[in-house]
Amino acid sequence: MKKIKLSVIPGDGVGKEIMPHAVRVMDTVAEIHGGLSFDKVTYPWSCEYYLEHGKMMPEDGLDQLKDSDAVFLGAVGNPQLVPDHVTLWELLIKIRREFEQTLNIRHAKQIQGIQxxxxxxxxxxxxxxxxxxxxxxxxxxxxxxxxxxxxxxxxxxxxxxxxxxxxxxxxxxxxxxxxxxxxxxxxxxxxxxxxxxxxxxxxxxxxxxxxxxxxxxxxxxxxxxxxxxxxxxxxxxxxxxxxxxxxxxxxxxGSIGIAPSVNLNVNGKYPSMFEPVHGSAPDIYGKGIANPIGQIWTGKMLLDHFGEHEMADLLMKSIEAVIAEGIKTPDLGGSASTEEVADAIVAQLRRSN
The missing domain is CATH 3.40.718.10 (Isopropylmalate Dehydrogenase)
Structure with missing residues (x-):
């Protein structure tokens, strides 16, 4: 059994809404694979954590992360609570710099069903x-x-x-x-x-x-x-x-809500960090309409990173099939909820296996 040790940081805003659904999709991929599992630890580091502790992560936060194989990050920031430069430099950029994530890779392509x-x-x-x-x-x-x-x-x-x-x-x-x-x-x-x-x-x-x-x-x-x-x-x-x-x-x-990225450590000394391009979108937090595809597509990049190309391709095809069926959140012109999109991707994965 191939185990991937995954540090999960949901973060703020829609990151907290989307992450459980993205993790559920990744667990479905692992279940279908049969020889893959994710050993997950979730960290509550966020603006709310900052308000309680006066810092975005504990002093030993990087030590807690460094033994993982990858960091799966949601979205960070809520300028109404904490200035953006604090959230960025004390968490996101701190991880990027100290884990020597010297490359940022972002993929964009036309997807049928998105105008x-x-x-x-x-x-x-x-x-x-x-x-x-x-x-x-x-x-x-x-x-x-x-x-x-x-x-x-x-x-x-x-x-x-x-x-x-x-x-x-x-x-x-x-x-x-x-x-x-x-x-x-x-x-x-x-x-x-x-x-x-x-x-x-x-x-x-x-x-x-x-x-x-x-x-x-x-x-x-x-x-x-x-x-x-x-x-x-x-x-x-x-x-x-x-x-x-x-x-x-x-x-x-058609929407920044579907764009994936990875902050890549190329020397293997530290974990790479996988995060969607979109932000925490506090204006729609709690409405259940945030697009989960950016985080899920980021999971596809994570699978590729660990050499699981067949499962990565299956996940991408499932994402595209769901979009083509018209199951889309409002940012893409649809009416589906975050949960409904994730449910559809899970169902498509199972059908396509």
């Missing part, structure tokens, strides 16, 4: 490989002076090691897909970091002569994601550019 807001989606299927540890989101900088002379300095930090790691992952991924990698750059306007990024990309590309490449400036690339998304396969981007592009790719699918 894309763009006129010609043409069956796009894009994976964005986002450098997740440095770039524009470095912690180097500061402010000085007050009043009209106040200055803020934010230093973007790019290392060859981190940039090359992201790029090599993108090229290896493209070998399993359509053999094409696009680099997101802005070397015509950002005078040091982006020419450096381009140079590293060109160096890495020499080791993959069979892979076609392109390099697009981020402003044009953002537009192309909307006007011709089907022309892309794997896209590699810096921290900020990848963040922007993946919200666009989620939007053109």
């Amino acid at each position: 894309s807001p763009i006129t010609n989606p043409n069956n796009f299927d894009i994976i964005v490989v986002r450098e997740n540890s440095e770039g524009e989101y470095s912690e180097i900088g500061g402010t000085m002076h007050k009043g009209p002379d106040e200055i803020a300095v934010q230093n973007a930090v790019f290392t060859r090691k981190a940039s090359e790691t992201a790029m090599r992952y993108a090229f290896e991924l493209a070998k399993t897909r359509k053999n094409h990698v696009t680099s997101a750059t802005k070397s015509n306007g950002i005078v040091y970091s982006m020419p450096f990024w381009d140079r590293v990309f060109n160096d890495v590309a020499k080791d993959y002569p069979e892979i076609e490449t392109a390099s697009n400036h981020i402003d044009a690339l953002a537009a192309y994601f909307i006007t011709r998304p089907s022309s892309f396969d794997v896209v590699v981007a810096s921290n900020l550019f990848g963040d922007i592009l993946t919200d666009i790719s989620a939007a053109i699918m």
Whole structure:
């Protein structure tokens, strides 16, 4: 029996509503598989935990997580209770940085039964490989002076090691897909970091002569994601550019509520963390209408991560079949509840086995 030790953090808002249903779907997958099980520990770390304890996780929180095989995260944040920068830097980003989750992988594709807001989606299927540890989101900088002379300095930090790691992952991924990698750059306007990024990309590309490449400036690339998304396969981007592009790719699918992601530790020293792209959506919390597909699709990425590709494909096909039947939450134009969508996916899994 293959056991996957799973640390489950439902988090805040709709994360707490969705997570039990996503876990139920994953347990169904394990039951169908027969040789797989999830050994789960659930942690209550959230804004409510912060209000009670003055911190987003206990001092030994990372020690509690590090022996797991993966972290399954819901959604974190409720700005009415705790400022967003506190929730992010004391939980989500803390886990990403200290567990060396240097890559963020996000998948977006056209799914039949979901109306894309763009006129010609043409069956796009894009994976964005986002450098997740440095770039524009470095912690180097500061402010000085007050009043009209106040200055803020934010230093973007790019290392060859981190940039090359992201790029090599993108090229290896493209070998399993359509053999094409696009680099997101802005070397015509950002005078040091982006020419450096381009140079590293060109160096890495020499080791993959069979892979076609392109390099697009981020402003044009953002537009192309909307006007011709089907022309892309794997896209590699810096921290900020990848963040922007993946919200666009989620939007053109029809709802950010279905978009999955993984924060990947590539050296195997620490667990990777799997989380949907959507936030905690406190405005719809408690209504039972949150879309569970982002979390469930994230579970599909978790299965792929552990080499369970057959079960991952079965889960994805079940998700798509349920959507095609018209069983959708209101964000996709349907009237189904969170529970009804999850129930339908479980039933489809059992029928398809």
